[in-house]
Amino acid sequence: MAPQLDGYFKQVDDMSNHFIERLRQAVAIPSVSSEALRRPDVVRMGHFLADELTKLGATVELRPLGKQHGTNLDLPPVVLARYGSDKKKRTILVYGHYDVQPAEKEDGWNTEPFDLTVLDDGRMFGRGSTDDKGPVLGWLNAIEAHQKAGIDFPVNLLMCFEGMEEYGSDGLEDLINEEGKKYFADADAVCISDNYWLGTEKPCLTYGLRGCNYYSVEISGPGADLHSGVFGGTAQEPMTDLVRVLASLVDTDGKIQIKGIAEQVAPVTKEEEGLYDGIAFTMDTLHEALGSKTTIFEDKKSTLMARWRYPSLSVHGVEGAFSAPGAKTVIPAKVIGKFSIRTVPNMEIEKTHQCVYKHVQEAFDKLNSKNTMKVYEQHSGKWWVASPHHWNFAAASKATQRVWGVQPDFTREGGSIPVTITFEEATGKNVLLLPMGSSTDGAHSINEKLDKKNYIEGIKLLGAYLHYVAEEPMV
Amino acid sequence: MAPQLDGYFKQVDDMSNHFIERLRQAVAIPSVSSEALRRPDVVRMGHFLADELTKLGATVELRPLGKQHGTNLDLPPVVLARYGSDKKKRTILVYGHYDVQPAEKEDGWNTEPFDLTVLDDGRMFGRGSTDDKGPVLGWLNAIEAHQKAGIDFPVNLLMCFEGMEEYGSDGLEDLINEEGKKYFADADAVCISDNYWLGTEKPCLTYGLRGCNYYSVEISGPGADLHSGVFGGTAQEPMTDLVRVLASLVDTDGKIQIKGIAEQVAPVTKEEEGLYDGIAFTMDTLHEALGSKTTIFEDKKSTLMARWRYPSLSVHGVEGAFSAPGAKTVIPAKVIGKFSIRTVPNMEIEKTHQCVYKHVQEAFDKLNSKNTMKVYEQHSGKWWVASPHHWNFAAASKATQRVWGVQPDFTREGGSIPVTITFEEATGKNVLLLPMGSSTDGAHSINEKLDKKNYIEGIKLLGAYLHYVAEEPMV
Numbered sequence: 001m002a003p004q005l006d007g008y009f010k011q012v013d014d015m016s017n018h019f020i021e022r023l024r025q026a027v028a029i030p031s032v033s034s035e036a037l038r039r040p041d042v043v044r045m046g047h048f049l050a051d052e053l054t055k056l057g058a059t060v061e062l063r064p065l066g067k068q069h070g071t072n073l074d075l076p077p078v079v080l081a082r083y084g085s086d087k088k089k090r091t092i093l094v095y096g097h098y099d100v101q102p103a104e105k106e107d108g109w110n111t112e113p114f115d116l117t118v119l120d121d122g123r124m125f126g127r128g129s130t131d132d133k134g135p136v137l138g139w140l141n142a143i144e145a146h147q148k149a150g151i152d153f154p155v156n157l158l159m160c161f162e163g164m165e166e167y168g169s170d171g172l173e174d175l176i177n178e179e180g181k182k183y184f185a186d187a188d189a190v191c192i193s194d195n196y197w198l199g200t201e202k203p204c205l206t207y208g209l210r211g212c213n214y215y216s217v218e219i220s221g222p223g224a225d226l227h228s229g230v231f232g233g234t235a236q237e238p239m240t241d242l243v244r245v246l247a248s249l250v251d252t253d254g255k256i257q258i259k260g261i262a263e264q265v266a267p268v269t270k271e272e273e274g275l276y277d278g279i280a281f282t283m284d285t286l287h288e289a290l291g292s293k294t295t296i297f298e299d300k301k302s303t304l305m306a307r308w309r310y311p312s313l314s315v316h317g318v319e320g321a322f323s324a325p326g327a328k329t330v331i332p333a334k335v336i337g338k339f340s341i342r343t344v345p346n347m348e349i350e351k352t353h354q355c356v357y358k359h360v361q362e363a364f365d366k367l368n369s370k371n372t373m374k375v376y377e378q379h380s381g382k383w384w385v386a387s388p389h390h391w392n393f394a395a396a397s398k399a400t401q402r403v404w405g406v407q408p409d410f411t412r413e414g415g416s417i418p419v420t421i422t423f424e425e426a427t428g429k430n431v432l433l434l435p436m437g438s439s440t441d442g443a444h445s446i447n448e449k450l451d452k453k454n455y456i457e458g459i460k461l462l463g464a465y466l467h468y469v470a471e472e473p474m475v
Numbered sequence: 476m477a478p479q480l481d482g483y484f485k486q487v488d489d490m491s492n493h494f495i496e497r498l499r500q501a502v503a504i505p506s507v508s509s510e511a512l513r514r515p516d517v518v519r520m521g522h523f524l525a526d527e528l529t530k531l532g533a534t535v536e537l538r539p540l541g542k543q544h545g546t547n548l549d550l551p552p553v554v555l556a557r558y559g560s561d562k563k564k565r566t567i568l569v570y571g572h573y574d575v576q577p578a579e580k581e582d583g584w585n586t587e588p589f590d591l592t593v594l595d596d597g598r599m600f601g602r603g604s605t606d607d608k609g610p611v612l613g614w615l616n617a618i619e620a621h622q623k624a625g626i627d628f629p630v631n632l633l634m635c636f637e638g639m640e641e642y643g644s645d646g647l648e649d650l651i652n653e654e655g656k657k658y659f660a661d662a663d664a665v666c667i668s669d670n671y672w673l674g675t676e677k678p679c680l681t682y683g684l685r686g687c688n689y690y691s692v693e694i695s696g697p698g699a700d701l702h703s704g705v706f707g708g709t710a711q712e713p714m715t716d717l718v719r720v721l722a723s724l725v726d727t728d729g730k731i732q733i734k735g736i737a738e739q740v741a742p743v744t745k746e747e748e749g750l751y752d753g754i755a756f757t758m759d760t761l762h763e764a765l766g767s768k769t770t771i772f773e774d775k776k777s778t779l780m781a782r783w784r785y786p787s788l789s790v791h792g793v794e795g796a797f798s799a800p801g802a803k804t805v806i807p808a809k810v811i812g813k814f815s816i817r818t819v820p821n822m823e824i825e826k827t828h829q830c831v832y833k834h835v836q837e838a839f840d841k842l843n844s845k846n847t848m849k850v851y852e853q854h855s856g857k858w859w860v861a862s863p864h865h866w867n868f869a870a871a872s873k874a875t876q877r878v879w880g881v882q883p884d885f886t887r888e889g890g891s892i893p894v895t896i897t898f899e900e901a902t903g904k905n906v907l908l909l910p911m912g913s914s915t916d917g918a919h920s921i922n923e924k925l926d927k928k929n930y931i932e933g934i935k936l937l938g939a940y941l942h943y944v945a946e947e948p949m950v
Contacts, residue, residue, distance in 0.1 A: 210704060214802045223766015224920050229685060229890025232817050233729050233787030234761065234778050236769045240725055240790055247722035250715055252844045254708050286709065291698015291808075294711045294845040303709050312708030314806050315715055317797030322813060324794065327689045327853045329815055331789050333766075338797060340804055342707045367727045370769040378802045415704025445699050 003154070003467035005402060009460050011149035012141070016456050019141045020124070022052070023455065024116040026098075026133040027126035033076065033099035033167040042076040042163045045098045049079050049136070049161055056143050058083040058159070065164075065171035075171050076163030080183055083143055084156040090469055091156040093187035093427065095419060096136035096194060097165030100128035101444050108446040122452035130437035130450035135193035135458070136161055138436060142463040154470035158187055165194070165419075173422050180426030189392040190423045190431040191465070193458075197438040198411050202280035203400045203461075205393055206433035208308065208412030209420060211343035211383035213352055217245055217360055220334035221371035228329040235331065239321055241369050242335045248363040249339060250313040254296050254306065256341070260355035261311055264347040268309070276301040279409050289439050308412035311347065315339045338378075342414060349380045381418040390430040395468035402468075403461045434465065478629070478942035480877060484935050486624035487616070491931050494616045495599070497527070498930065499591040501573075501608040502601035508551065508574035508642040517551040517638045520573045524554050524611070524636055531618050533558040533634070540639075540646035550646050551638030555658055558618055559631040565944055566631040568662035568902065570894060571611035571669060572640030575603035576919050583921040597927035604925040605912035610668035610933070611636055613911060617938040629945035633662055640669070640894075648897050655901030664867040665898045665906040666940070668933075672913040673886050677755035678875045678936075680868055681908035683783065683887030684895060686818035686858035688827055692720055692835055695809035696846035703804040713810050714796055716844050721812045723838040725788040729771050729781065731816070735830035736786055739822040743784070751776040754884050764914050783887035786822065790814045813853075817889060824855045856893040865905040870943035877943075878936045909940065 012019075031045035032038040050060045058081040065075035076099065103113035109125075111117040116126040128134075139159060146153050164170045176184070198204050219238040226235060250256050281300055287293050297303045306312065319336040322328045343352060360375040387393075388410045400408040417433070424431045436458035442448045487494075506520035507513040525535045533556045540550035551574065578588035584600075586592040591601040603609075614634060621628045639645045651659070673679050694713040701710060725731050756775055762768050772778045781787065794811040797803045818827060835850040862868075863885045875883040892908070899906045911933035917923045 212704065212804065214804070221767050221769035224917075226765070227890060227919055228787070228789040228791070228815060229687065229817060229888070230782070231765065232789045232889060233781035233785055234771055234889075235765055236727055236729070236771055237789055239792070240729075241727055243718045243721040243790055244727075246718040252711055252716055252719075252842045252846075254711070254715075290701070290706065290710055292696050294696035296709055296711055306708035307705070310708055312703070314703040314707045314712055314804070315718055315796075316703070316803055316805055317714070317807065318793050319798055319800055321790075321798070322792030322794075323796070323798035327813065327815075328791060329687065329689070329789070330791055332792065338802065340703060340802075342704060369727045371727075413704070414707060414709075415702060442699075444702055 002402070003471060005464050005467060007149045008145060008151050008463050011145040012456060012459050012463070015141070015145055015148065019137070019456070019459060020118065020452070022137055022141065023124070023129065023134060026137060027116040027128050028114055030114045031099045031128070031163065032102045033164045034102055036073055039073060039076065042099050046077050046079055046163050049098055052140055053079070053081045053159070056083070056140060056147070063175065065175065069170050078163070078172065078175055079159065079161040081159040082156065083159070084153055086156060089155050090188045091158060091186045092466060092469055093158040093160065093184050093190045093423070094139055095160045095190065095192045095423065096139070097132045097162045098136055099163045099166050100131065100133070101166050103127040110447055118452065123449045124452055124455065125447055125449045127448055129448055130196070130441035131443035131448065132165070132194045134450045134455050135436040138193065138459050138462045141459045142466070145459065145463065154467045156186070158184060169419060172419065176419070176422045176426045184427050187427050187429055189429050189469070190427060191392070192417065192420060192423070192431065192433050193436055193462070194417060195413055195433050195435045196441060196443065197435055198279065198281050198409060199285040200438040200440055202406060202409055203404050204409040204411040204435065205388065205396050205400070206411050206413055206435065207388040207393065208385040209383060209416055210414050211347070211349070211381050212340055212416040213343055213349060213356070213380040214340040214378040215338070215356055216376055216378055217242065217337040218334065218374045219371050222331065222333040225333045226331040228331050231331055236370050237331050238335050238371050239332055241364065241367050241371050241373070242318065242337050244367055245360060245363045246315050246337045246339065248359070249315065254312055256311060256313045258355050258359040261341070261347070261352065264351060265310060266345045276304045279304060279411065285439060307414040309344050311344055312342045313339060343383050345383055345385055347383065349382060353377055381416050382421055384421045384424065385412070386424070386431055391472035391474070392430045392432045392469070395472045396432055396434050396465050398468045399461055399464035402464050403457055434461070477877070478946060480939055480942060482624045483620055483626050483938050486620040487931060487934050487938070490616070490620055490623065494612070494931065494934060495593065495927070497612055497616065498599070498604065498609055501612060502591040502603050503589055505589045506574045506603070506638065507577045508639045509577055511548055514548060514551065517574050521552050521554055521638050524573055527615055528554070528556045528634070531558070531615060531622070538650065540650065544645050553638070553647065553650055554634065554636040556634040557631070558634070559628055561631060564630050565663045566633060566661045567941060567944060568633040568635065568659050568665045568898070569614055570635045570665065570667045570898065571614070572607045572637045573611055574638045574641050575606065575608070576641050578602040578921070585922055593927065598924045599927055599930065600922055600924045602923055604923055605671070605916035606918035606923065607640070607669045609925045609930050610911040613668065613934050613937045616934045617941070620934065620938065629942045631661070633659060644894060647894065651894070651897045651901045659902050662902050662904055664904050664944070665902060666867070667892065667895060667898070667906060667908050668911055668937070669892060670888060670908050670910045671916060671918065672910055673754065673756045673884060674760040675913045675915055677881060677884060678879050679884040679886040679910065680863065680871050680875070681886050681888055681910065682863040682868065683860040684858060684891055685889050686856050687815055687891045688818055688824060688855040689813070689815040689853040690831055691851055691853055692717065692812040693809065693849045694846050697806070697808040700808045701806040703806050706806055710806065711845050712806050713846050714807055716839065716842050716846055716848070717793065717810045717812050719842060720835060720838045721790050721814065723834070724790065724814060729787055731786060731788045733830050733834040736816070736822070736827065739826060740785060741820045751779045754779060754886065760914060782889035784819050786819055787817045788814060818858050820858055820860055822858065824857060828852055856891050857896055859896045859899065860887070861899070861906055866947035866949070867905040867907045867944070870947045871907055871909050871940050873943045874936055874939035877939050878932050909936070
């Protein structure tokens with residue numbers, strides 16, 4: 001039986017200005033986790049959340065995580081909160097993060113990044129609006145709307161909001177593993193709202209993510225940086241070797257040249273073949289998000305498969321070489337190329353390492369260079385695929401239909417959200433990714449925004465999801 | 476007839492502590508031209524020189540050069556000075572620079588970089604000691620020792636000391652061209668002391684320099700930086716294209732892969748073949764300067780030819796890509812590879828441009844990429860070769876024999892000193908490069924030093940050179 005939701009929905013609509021004000025307050029706190037000088041603002045943002053939750057009647061803890069790795073800087077606390085502890089209700093654990101990417105007006109923002117600017121067309125610009133303050137506040141707003149409408153909250157809610165997501169979630173994994181059978185012990189399922197619709201029109205539920213193996217190739221020779229006039233032509237240059245090694249990894253069309261990678265990829269099944277055509281995704285949306293037409297494929301199916309179920313390799317940059325504007329005639333003594341591989345089922349992290357190390361070593365050996373080469377992993381995170389047939393997804397699907405009037409697409413994502421797999425492993429429960437924002441929100445870019453419609457309907461969706469969760473039969 | 480120099484030499488020895496103190500005062504002024512915040516120190520250094528010169532009886536001008544290109548920052552003044560105006564004497568124009576490279580103790584210096592530290596073995600550590608404050612003060616010290624010894628100064632000395640050499644000599648070329656037939660009108664020859672011995676034991680005179688053509692290859696595609704999770708595998712990545720283009724330029728052994736470069740290089744003559752074996756240069760010295768044994772050649776002759784008379788190509792770095800320590804999963808939207816070619820006789824700047832542009836375009840075209848590529852020159856400077864048979868060189872050669880007891884090597888250099896060719900063209904006179912420091916001084920590195928012996932004997936050499944200049948017959 002479909003739950004009664006009209007009263008809740010009306011209440012959300014009535015409170016929409018209040019919810020936007022709450023988002024404005026949150027955006028105004030520049031909680032940039034990657035900048036040491038902003039750390040007090042990150043902490044302030046954690047306290048803001050804790051205060052709001054306390055006012056709503058939740059039990060809140062600000063859990064310290066110790067020092068940031070390799071520094072003397074205190075990590076911002078994790079906000080752990082519980083709303084309700086009725087043994088007859090299901091318990092849903094939700095995750096979000098209250099820190100944001102860096103932003104400066106001078107980077108090219110059209111508005112002040114930490115001043116939420118709502119345009120007439122409903123676009124709400126501000127750093128953190130969609131990533132991830134809007135979704136985090138969504139849960140608080142859902143609680144408040146239930147209270148104001150006098151509707152019983154359908155589940156017990158456990159909340160875990162961190163303040164270091166944009167800088168590697170330092171310390172979080174240990175906390176989740178430790179609390180998996182303690183603070184999070186009675187969670188029946190997990191819901192993460194830190195991703196995006198595939199396009200701009202149709203909601204989706206996400207059941208898969210690619211993993212990421214990140215590598216460094218370090219080539220060194222001279223004892224110190226050299227002057228290219230004095231030494232050019234007489235010394236073997238590490239940078240010459242490095243660009244040749246990096247050039248061997250992948251081609252313009254994204255084809256990975258490393259043996260043993262493609263061989264690990266799960267074959268496409270008959271069932272899967274049919275999945276892609278129905279997905280609401282157009283090349284136009286991709287071109288818009290990309291800001292150009294420089295795509296590898298011209299069709300939807302190949303593009304989605306490339307993003308979701310095939311590995312990719314990106315060369316991110318070079319450390320140690322000249323990287324500023326202008327001209328400098330340096331021969332860098334030690335250069336470190338950075339690249340990563342997005343991994344998919346059934347790739348294994350260790351096996352992939354071995355393939356990469358072997359390929360890079362062979363590419364370097366071919367150069368016959370006297371320089372020294374090292375290749376090593378910086379970090380790795382496994383791919384993740386959940387069962388979209390679990391009641392957790394069924395509830396989210398029904399809620400989506402109720403709020404947005406359409407069956408959501410079941411999608412995977414090309415990116416990695418390492419916390420997903422951590423929650424799955426620590427709790428042993430099904431994890432659902434339930435996005436609020438859309439593909440053109442520009443989460444890590446300038447002019448990040450969240451559409452008012454996605455925010456308000458998103459608040460309805462989170463509440464509705466919890467009502468359907470309460471009604472879903474055990475499988 | 477050899478000039479009487481014993482009195483002068485003894486005076487220099489007697490005043491050596493005083494001269495070291497003068498160098499200490501100069502080193503203590505952190506005249507780093509590349510850092511805007513240090514600009515007042517650069518200016519202070521210019522005034523220090525002007526004051527010292529005035530005390531010595533020279534006529535001094537502090538010539539303003541206007542604003543630094545593209546900024547609102549005043550350029551440090553050029554110190555123009557004249558010592559003596561006896562029409563019966565020859566006039567020598569000398570050039571040096573009073574600015575220095577950046578230096579921070581934390582970069583790895585063993586001593587405070589702006590605190591001249593004299594070790595028992597005679598090494599004098601300090602930023603600018605050898606590049607170029609020691610040589611600049613050499614001229615002042617030579618004047619003072621003549622005065623103290625009561626010896627008539629043998630020539631009229633014109634001095635041009637600039638404060639932006641380490642940051643592109645902004646504004647200097649125009650000044651030299653303008654003053655070529657005015658302030659510098661009666662110069663009979665030019666002497667530049669801003670280079671180094673080839674090794675550590677034997678002095679040299681330098682009559683040739685390589686030129687430098689500096690290029691950027693810019694590849695762009697997406698409208699903004701992308702997340703490699705979301706877009707990896709679906710977008711053509713500029714960085715993938717760039718490393719492939721850069722990899723096509725040169726191999727590990729320094730062989731330039733661009734057609735039309737080797738073809739422009741002057742053939743080795745029979746006479747030249749015999750030049751290299753006699754040069755005081757060992758692979759050990761090179762290994763020491765390099766801090767490793769990662770040389771392209773194992774023998775002296777090939778190495779010297781590679782440095783002096785063959786072109787070389789160095790890849791300096793990439794702008795726009797991830798260049799910090801750590802890991803960042805960015806797909807850079809626009810990356811600019813920087814490389815330069817050291818040029819030699821008879822290469823032509825424009826012809827070399829055309830070869831480079833054609834090669835890069837073809838390398839990019841082969842990739843069949845949808846990204847956009849531009850290749851363009853950042854700056855170019857011509858190679859320079861002077862006549863080592865001119866009286867200017869003869870005088871320097873005799874002075875070297877007198878001070879050091881050996882015939883100097885006649886050498887060329889791999890680097891570029893653009894001001895050399897500017898002086899040659901503006902004055903129409905022979906230019907000599909007369910080095911003071913040795914090859915292991917580490918001019919642009921940490922722990923820059925000048926050996927006390929090179930400084931003190933160098934002061935003798937500069938004075939002796941002027942005496943021989945006065946005696947050389949007109950050719």
